Amino acid sequence: xNDLIIETTGLTKAYKGHAALRGLDLRVPxxxxxxxxxxxxxxxxxxxxxxxxxxxxxxxxxxxxxxxVTEGSASLGDSCIEVRRRIGFVTEDKELxxxxxVRQILRFLRPLFPKWxxxxxxxxxxMFELPLDRKIPNLSKGMRxxxxxxxxxxxxxxxxxxxxxxxxxxxxxxxxxxxxxxxIAASEGTTMFFSSHQLAEVELIADHIGIIDQGRMVAxxxxxxxxxxxxxxxxxxxxxxxxxxxxxxxxENVRQMGRVISILASRNVDAIVEQARSLPGATVERFPVxxxxxxxxxxxxx
Amino acid sequence: xxxxxxxxxxxxxxxxALGFTVFFLGSAYAYGLKxxxxxxVVIGTATVLVxxxxxxxxxxxxxxxxAVQATAGLHGSTLFTLSLPVSRLHLLAVRASLGWLQxxxxxxxxxxxxxxxxxxxxxxxxxxxxLEYAGVLIGCASGLLFISVLLATFLDxxxxxxxxxxxxxxxxxxxxxxxxxxxxxxxxxxxEGSPLVAHSIPWAALGVSAGLAAVLFLVSLKIVQQRxx
Numbered sequence: 001x002n003d004l005i006i007e008t009t010g011l012t013k014a015y016k017g018h019a020a021l022r023g024l025d026l027r028v029p030x031x032x033x034x035x036x037x038x039x040x041x042x043x044x045x046x047x048x049x050x051x052x053x054x055x056x057x058x059x060x061x062x063x064x065x066x067x068x069v070t071e072g073s074a075s076l077g078d079s080c081i082e083v084r085r086r087i088g089f090v091t092e093d094k095e096l097x098x099x100x101x102v103r104q105i106l107r108f109l110r111p112l113f114p115k116w117x118x119x120x121x122x123x124x125x126x127m128f129e130l131p132l133d134r135k136i137p138n139l140s141k142g143m144r145x146x147x148x149x150x151x152x153x154x155x156x157x158x159x160x161x162x163x164x165x166x167x168x169x170x171x172x173x174x175x176x177x178x179x180x181x182x183x184i185a186a187s188e189g190t191t192m193f194f195s196s197h198q199l200a201e202v203e204l205i206a207d208h209i210g211i212i213d214q215g216r217m218v219a220x221x222x223x224x225x226x227x228x229x230x231x232x233x234x235x236x237x238x239x240x241x242x243x244x245x246x247x248x249x250x251x252e253n254v255r256q257m258g259r260v261i262s263i264l265a266s267r268n269v270d271a272i273v274e275q276a277r278s279l280p281g282a283t284v285e286r287f288p289v290x291x292x293x294x295x296x297x298x299x300x301x302x
Numbered sequence: 303x304x305x306x307x308x309x310x311x312x313x314x315x316x317x318x319a320l321g322f323t324v325f326f327l328g329s330a331y332a333y334g335l336k337x338x339x340x341x342x343v344v345i346g347t348a349t350v351l352v353x354x355x356x357x358x359x360x361x362x363x364x365x366x367x368x369a370v371q372a373t374a375g376l377h378g379s380t381l382f383t384l385s386l387p388v389s390r391l392h393l394l395a396v397r398a399s400l401g402w403l404q405x406x407x408x409x410x411x412x413x414x415x416x417x418x419x420x421x422x423x424x425x426x427x428x429x430x431x432x433l434e435y436a437g438v439l440i441g442c443a444s445g446l447l448f449i450s451v452l453l454a455t456f457l458d459x460x461x462x463x464x465x466x467x468x469x470x471x472x473x474x475x476x477x478x479x480x481x482x483x484x485x486x487x488x489x490x491x492x493x494e495g496s497p498l499v500a501h502s503i504p505w506a507a508l509g510v511s512a513g514l515a516a517v518l519f520l521v522s523l524k525i526v527q528q529r530x531x
Contacts, residue, residue: 054384055530085387095379099310111303112386 004063005030005159005191006051011060011070012215013046020046022215023060028193028208033185035206035223036195039299043215044195045092048163052089053080065158085113088152092163092195094144096136102147103132106154115156124150127176141168149177153184160184162194166201174198178205203291211298218298223291230289230297233263233273238281248272252297264289264297304393308400312359316404319355323408326351327415335420346493348412352443355408357466360401360450361459364393364526380531390526398451398519405447409439427498434497438504442488445511446470448518455525486510 006028013021021043028034038044049055050062050070057070064083096105102125110116125132128146130139139147145168152160165181166174182205184190196202202209209226211219219226230252237259247254250268254261265272269286276284330344364380383393413436416423423432450466457465477489483506484490491507494500 049381052385054381081387081389084385087385089382089385091381091385093381095382097307097311097379097382100307104310108303108307109386112388 003030004028006034006062006064006193008047008051008062009060011047011050011062012058013043013050013055014058020215021050021057021060024212024215025217025220026210027220028191028210030191031185031189032208033182033192033206034194034208034210035202036193036210036212037199037202037295038195038212042212042299044212045163046215047212048161048193048195051161052084052087086158088155088157088160090145090148090152090160090162090165092167094141094148094168096144096147096151098135098137101133101135102130102139105136105147105151106132109151109155113155113157117154117156120156121150121154124153124180127180142170142173145169146173146177149180153180158190160190160192160194162192164196165194166196166198174201181205199290199292199295209291209294211295213299219294226294227289227291229266230294231265231269232287232289232293233265233269233276234285234287235261235263235276235279236283236285237261237279241279241281244275244279248275253300264293304388304396305400308361308397312361312400312404315358316407319358319404319408320411322354323351323411323415327412327419330416331419336422338422338426341420341422341426342494342499344416345496345498348439349489349492351412352405352409352439352492353446353470355405356401356443356446356450357463357470359404359408360447360462360466361397361454364390364397364455364531384531391523394451394455394519394523394526397454398448398522401451402444402447405443406440409436409443413439423498427501431497431501434503438496438508439492441508442492442511445488445514445518446473448515448522449473452518452522452525455522456529488514 004027006026008024008026011021011024011026012019024043024047026047036044036047046055050057051064053069060070061068062070064080065086067080067083069080069083100108106121124146128143128150130143130147130150136144136147145165149162149165152162160181166177169177178201181192185192194202203223206223208221209219209223210217240259243254243256243261247263248268248271250265250272251263252266253264256262261276263272263276273284273286276282326348333340335341335344364383384390413432417429417432427435449469450462453462453465453469474489477487484495485504485506487495488507488511491504491511495504495507497503
């Protein structure tokens with residue numbers, strides 16, 4: 001069995017000459033909680049729409065559950081019906097049918113998903129305190145986000161694709177939702193592929209990360225490995241000095257503020273520490289990096 | 303379940319269409335529909351009623367998805383609909399069929415009301431001719447309905463209705479100005495060429511309407527299958 005639930009190779013997509021995806025290579029391991037990060041307009045939603053069979057890629061391949069979603073169909077998306085049956089999806093805009101109540105949209109969706117989980121539906125209806133007979137436009141944005149999550153989770157999906165799932169939720173609700181997502185991933189073995197601008201949230205629950213910038217994957221892998229790979233070194237001098245013009249290979253970024261030089265290193269950390277210590281009057285400390293620092297490093301300047 | 307969704311989406315406008323039909327019949331009753339000439343006026347005006355049904359009740363099930371938030375953009379819940387495990391053919395076929403059935407329902411109410419309320423109708427036509435008239439209206443409405451279905455594949459609801467009315471207006475104008483055999487004139491077939499007036503079935507016009515509906519359905523299908531929303 002392929003251990004990748006999503007795999008894209010060289011995926012490109014342009015809108016009226018503007019390139020949204022430029023050879024995207026994405027690998028999402030089965031069972032992972034994959035945080036898909038990028039700035040606004042980086043290509044996250046285009047990627048998600050392509051994976052759902054809603055957009056046609058210009059070139060490259062994409063497979064979900066090993067099923068091609070970008071090729072072999074003259075009719076857009078019809079090859080992806082089986083894929084969509086196995087996916088729970090939360091759209092970025094959280095738009096649902098305004099003429100339906102909560103009860104009606106549940107009644108509408110249930111038969112479309114043969115693995116619909118009644119017990120999960122009941123559980124989350126209670127947990128999210130969603131009023132069954134309230135019309136969707138009369139729900140707050142946070143409640144609509146919760147309803148979309150409920151609809152995605154109750155499908156009994158093997159893969160949850162969540163585009164900004166906690167958008168509109170208050171901090172307490174966000175924490176509840178994140179905890180539930182982790183629980184589902186752990187208890188059901190569901191893979192989660194979610195995009196978010198809330199890096200702290202991603203860092204809290206994701207075990208894998210992909211950073212997309214200008215339509216390309218600029219970093220991808222296990223979050224633990226990524227955080228182990230990167231270190232911030234703080235070099236403090238007794239008096240203000242001129243930082244070396246050349247550092248050992250592996251230095252990604254250097255910032256100097258008076259007597260302090262801050263270095264972000266991606267490899268050769270020991271050699272960089274050695275070089276820093278060889279500078280007159282220098283003391284060196286190592287710090288773990290946050291996901292935000294890794295993210296900023298990859299998207300800064302592009 | 304897309305029938306259920308379509309019904310929830312359209313039930314109020316369907317009820318409005320039925321209500322307008324009752325108003326139309328009531329107006330004819332108040333007008334005092336007692337002569338053949340008056341009957342022909344009502345039958346001619348009913349063409350507009352049927353066109354209104356088509357403009358109001360058609361849909362393609364994809365682009366005309368209303369939004370909860372006014373700022374959500376043109377397509378509202380379209381992305382959610384397209385993410386469901388169903389083909390675009392299914393979405394289009396169900397919504398177009400529902401629109402067709404609702405138009406047929408409106409026509410049935412109109413024809414039933416005419417038969418029950420007005421003795422002049424029963425005096426000038428047999429029950430079979432009344433059924434034929436209803437069938438002709440439904441058949442001729444099919445071509446008009448699918449103009450609106452086609453527009454629904456790329457316009458939101460409001461612009462689809464405007465577009466439909468403009469298209470119907472242009473077609474009606476063309477039917478008066480462009481030289482063509484009366485037998486293929488769909489508007490005429492619903493009025494002076496209908497079984498209630500001409501006492502014969504306008505097969506050629508029905509064929510034109512059915513052909514137009516089939517072509518427009520195929521074009522609509524091609525659009526929704528190719529279009530990136």
